[in-house]
Structures are given as C-alpha cells and as structure tokens.
Amino acid sequence: MSEQAAFLFDLDGTLIDSVYQHVLAWKEALDGEGIELSIWRIHRRIGMSGGLLINILLRDTGLALDPERIERIGRRHSAAYLRRIGEIRPLPGARELLAALTDAGIPWAIATSGRMETAAPTLGMLAIPAGVPIVTRDEVRHAKPDPDLFVTAAERLGVDVRSATVVGDSVWDMLAAQRARALGIGLLSGGYGTEELERAGAYRVFDDPEGMLAQLEELGGRR
Amino acid sequence: MSEQAAFLFDLDGTLIDSVYQHVLAWKEALDGEGIELSIWRIHRRIGMSGGLLINILLRDTGLALDPERIERIGRRHSAAYLRRIGEIRPLPGARELLAALTDAGIPWAIATSGRMETAAPTLGMLAIPAGVPIVTRDEVRHAKPDPDLFVTAAERLGVDVRSATVVGDSVWDMLAAQRARALGIGLLSGGYGTEELERAGAYRVFDDPEGMLAQLEELGGRR
Numbered sequence: 001m002s003e004q005a006a007f008l009f010d011l012d013g014t015l016i017d018s019v020y021q022h023v024l025a026w027k028e029a030l031d032g033e034g035i036e037l038s039i040w041r042i043h044r045r046i047g048m049s050g051g052l053l054i055n056i057l058l059r060d061t062g063l064a065l066d067p068e069r070i071e072r073i074g075r076r077h078s079a080a081y082l083r084r085i086g087e088i089r090p091l092p093g094a095r096e097l098l099a100a101l102t103d104a105g106i107p108w109a110i111a112t113s114g115r116m117e118t119a120a121p122t123l124g125m126l127a128i129p130a131g132v133p134i135v136t137r138d139e140v141r142h143a144k145p146d147p148d149l150f151v152t153a154a155e156r157l158g159v160d161v162r163s164a165t166v167v168g169d170s171v172w173d174m175l176a177a178q179r180a181r182a183l184g185i186g187l188l189s190g191g192y193g194t195e196e197l198e199r200a201g202a203y204r205v206f207d208d209p210e211g212m213l214a215q216l217e218e219l220g221g222r223r
Numbered sequence: 224m225s226e227q228a229a230f231l232f233d234l235d236g237t238l239i240d241s242v243y244q245h246v247l248a249w250k251e252a253l254d255g256e257g258i259e260l261s262i263w264r265i266h267r268r269i270g271m272s273g274g275l276l277i278n279i280l281l282r283d284t285g286l287a288l289d290p291e292r293i294e295r296i297g298r299r300h301s302a303a304y305l306r307r308i309g310e311i312r313p314l315p316g317a318r319e320l321l322a323a324l325t326d327a328g329i330p331w332a333i334a335t336s337g338r339m340e341t342a343a344p345t346l347g348m349l350a351i352p353a354g355v356p357i358v359t360r361d362e363v364r365h366a367k368p369d370p371d372l373f374v375t376a377a378e379r380l381g382v383d384v385r386s387a388t389v390v391g392d393s394v395w396d397m398l399a400a401q402r403a404r405a406l407g408i409g410l411l412s413g414g415y416g417t418e419e420l421e422r423a424g425a426y427r428v429f430d431d432p433e434g435m436l437a438q439l440e441e442l443g444g445r446r
Contacts, residue, residue, distance in 0.1 A: 020246060020262045027243075031310070038314060038431060039243045040414040087254070091261060191263040193416030208261060 005220030006159040007101060008150050008182065011112035013047065013169035013190025015094040015209060016122040020191070021084040022046050022077075026053070029076035033069060035061060043191060047170030049113050049143030050074050078118050090125050091189050093210025100213060102129055104223040107157045109133040111149035113172070133157055144172040147180035154182075165219065167212065174200035185212065185219065228443035229382040230324060231373045231405065234335035236270065236392035236413025238317040238432060239345040243414070244307040245269050245300075249276070252299035256292060258284060266414060270393030272336050272366030273297050301341050313348050314412050316433025323436060325352055327446040330380045332356040334372035336395070356380055367395040370403035377405075388442065390435065397423035408435065408442065 013019040026042045037057055045053045054070045101108045109132060112119050116136045123134060133156035140148040147161075154161035166177035169190025177184035178201045186197030189208040197205050204219065206212040216223065236242040249265045260280055268276045277293045324331045332355060335342050339359045346357060356379035363371040370384075377384035389400035392413025400407035401424045409420030412431040420428050427442065429435040439446065 017261055017263075020243060020250075020266070023243060024247065027310075036312065038240055038412055040240075040412050043243070043414050087250070089259065189261055189263050191266050191414060193419040195418030195422075196416040199418075 004159070004163075005106055005222075006154065006157055006164040007106065007108040007221070008153045008161075008164050008166045009098075009108060009110050010047065010144075010166070010168035010170070010173045011110055011119055011122065012114060014167055014173070014187055015091060015098070015110070015126060016088060017091050017189065018081075018088045018122060019043070019046055019169065019189075021088055022081055025077050025080035025084060028080040029073045030057070032076050033073055035063060035073075037061060044171075047113060047168070047172040047190065048145060049137060050077065050115075052143070078115070081118055082121070085121050088122060088125075090122075091187075091208045091210075093208060093213050095127055097209040097213040097216075098126060098128070100216060100223065101221065102132075104221065106221055107159060109135065109153040109157050111135045111153040113137050113143040113149065144170075145175040145179065147176050150176055150180045150182060154180075169197075171196055171200040174202050177201060187212065227382070227386075228329055228445075229377065229380055229387040230329065230331040230444075231376045231384075231387050231389045232321075232331060232333050233270065233367075233389070233391035233393070233396045234333055234342055234345065235337060237390055237396070237410055238314060238321070238333070238349060239311060240314045240412065241304075241311045241345060242266070242269055242392065242412075244311055245304055248300050248303035248307060251303040252296045253280065255299050256296055258286060258296075260284060267394075270336060270391070270395040270413065271368055272360060273300065273338075275366070301338070304341050305344070308344050311345060311348075313345075314410075314431045314433075316431060316436050318350055320432040320436040320439075321349060321351070323439060323446065324444065325355075327444065329444055330382060332358065332376040332380050334358045334376040336360050336366040336372065367393075368398040368402065370399050373399055373403045373405060377403075394419055394423040397425050400424060410435065 023043045030037050054073050115138050119136055135149050135153045137143045142148050150166055151161050154164050162181040165183040167185045169187045174184040184202045186202030186205040194205045246266045250262055253260050277296050338361050358372050358376045360366045365371050373389055374384050377387050385404040388406040390408045392410045397407040407425045409425030409428040417428045
C-alpha cells in the first residue's frame, strides 16, 4: 500500500527567488574581510550551512578558520542580504503549490539552512497557514548537507522521513535528502543545471514550483 | 600537420567575474518596466545578444516586442551594470593566461556580445597588448549564439575560424563555436554546470582561466 505523501521544502531558490541576492551578499561579506573569491564558487555553496560555507571557502582560499572571523562574515552576510530584501519575491507558483497541498490535506513543512533572522521576511511572503512546521538553522546541530533539518521537519509533521519527498534547488538539498533516505525533487530556480541536481540524487527536476504543481499528481500528490 | 592554435575569448564570465552583476542589472531593468521574471531564467540567457535576450524574455512572458521598450530596457541594463562596476574584478588566472599566450606568440582575440559601453571598463582590467583584436556587439549584425562575433575575431587575427578554439562560460558561446565550426572550451566561472556546457558542445571544461592555463599544452597552446 502506498504511503501518504509528505513534502519537505527548502526555502531560498525553491519557494523564494533569493539565491542571487544571497550570492552577492556573501560576496560583499567576504570582500569586506579582504577575501577575494569568484562569485560562481559562492553560488555553488549556497544552500549549505552558512558556517560550513565559510569554513570551506576559507579552506579553499588557504585562510585560517578563525571563529571570530567566521562569526563576523556571517553577520556581514545577514546585513547585506537584508539590505536587498526589498527586491526579493516568491517564485512563480510557490504560493499556489503550497495552497494546493494544504487544500488536499497533504502534509508539508519548510526546512532552511538559513537562520530565522534572514528567513522570516521571506516566509512572510508565502501566506503559510498556522501549524505548518518551519525548521531553521537555529534549531538543529548541523544544517545541510547533513540530514538534520529534513529529519526534524518530518518529525514535526509526524511522518517517517523515509516516506517524505524533499523539494530543493541545490545539490546540498539533494544530498541531505539521500542521507535522510527521503526522495529528492530538484528545481532549476536556484540556478543549478538539471544534470547537477540529477547526479546529486534528484529523481525528478522541474523549472520551479509552478512546474512542479503542474505534475503534482505524478509525485504522489493526489488531490 | 597540426595548425597553429588561436584562441577566441568571450569576456563576461570567461575573463571577468561580471555575470552575476549582469544578471541583477537585467533584473533591475526588467523590474523597472514592470516585467517580473525569475532571476535564474535571466542567468541562463546571459552571454547571448542583449536584443535577443530581451526579445526571448518578453516572448516567454507573453509581452509585446515593442522596439522602444527593448531599447529602453537595454539602456536601463547598461546603467544598472555600470553602477555595479566597482565590485567587478578579473577572474583568477585571466591576466596570466592572456600573458602566457602573448609570450608564446599564440594569437588570441576577445569577442563579446556586450557593447563597447559596458565592455570597456572591464577590458581595461586585463592589460591587453596593442594589436589584440577586440570585437563587440556594435561591430556585427548578430551577436551570440550566431557565429558572427567569433568569425570576425578570427578574420582580424588572420586565422581560419575552423582551426580556432573558442573559450567561453555560456551555452551561447559553445553553440556559436559549433556554428562557426570552431572548437569550444567551457569555463564554469559564469555559473553554468559542466554537463550543460558539454551538451552544448564543449570539448573540455575547466573551472576558470587559471584552470585552463594549467592545461594549456593539452589544448594546442605549446609554449
């Protein structure tokens, strides 16, 4: 017998069109510390834990992992991102997809590697009903690509993560889904290519939430 | 007998770390006209002719192709990009790669879908020797993915484009290379994935100019 579907959504690049602002906010934060790094390398790390992102970028550039510097870069990123928040909008179909799941009684949750400080303003754009679990980086020991965020989101929904489907735009979402033994659906709306998401484990790839909504019945989302 | 190698370089995302600023400058230009479009869709069109980019984006959003509006969006993009020029730097290894080719007497040129107005400030960062051909969108009838820019660059070098190698970061560079019967080398520094570039015809893919320089001898670049 097939189990009830449940969807665990990433936030940035999956429901909200905010990846490019995050990328340039990290660039600004790193420039502010005198750390020169190509922008595409930052883009390819977006979606993972901010602490891990800074660790890896510092290691790649041969710089010391000074905890104070990591903390300072994180604060600079948040400030630079929040300064850009006025430009940011939900992705096409994001609100409609979430509303369709709610209407059909299909459980869903949001799990983001971001902190509540940067996530709250964009969560407010999604008209999320009361009772939907929202798990941020503040609440787990390790963010993506560790599975903790998605495991916690499934627990809050009262579903087995191994019967849930993770929806995300980044390789880190797909890897975390695999580590949680969940299925992964990739969306192109964060700027990764189809093959990158498939190689990281996506069993289906759509353009954006609108594209996924059009195929919802194929994905266990019976309405 | 193997022919003398010649390299035809794209500019933005290939030699200069400017793709993400171009993306957000187009986003700002389109927002200014009330045209809402996901940012990743703009990213995936960067590198093609600006006029073609606007045409396709307008058609995708079902809006009319009003020549005045196209002209106005182009002007807004240039202004928004030039406002960001202070953040922009050459990519790692760009100056060293070009200097190595010059030192070895290997002919090279630059061919960009951008206009001289937006290209000039970043060309100035590359220390280009006198006599190197630089072909901009102003000088050809059709920009990429049409082959005109690379064909013209090869003509100015006095080489057969069919024995030249195009170096670019976007699918449009690789498609234009195929249409010119040149070889294509893809660089990841514009934010496309390896498989996207390979599927568009890249016979080799490197991270950035630094990665290409390290393998120059494999690419016909005997020093």
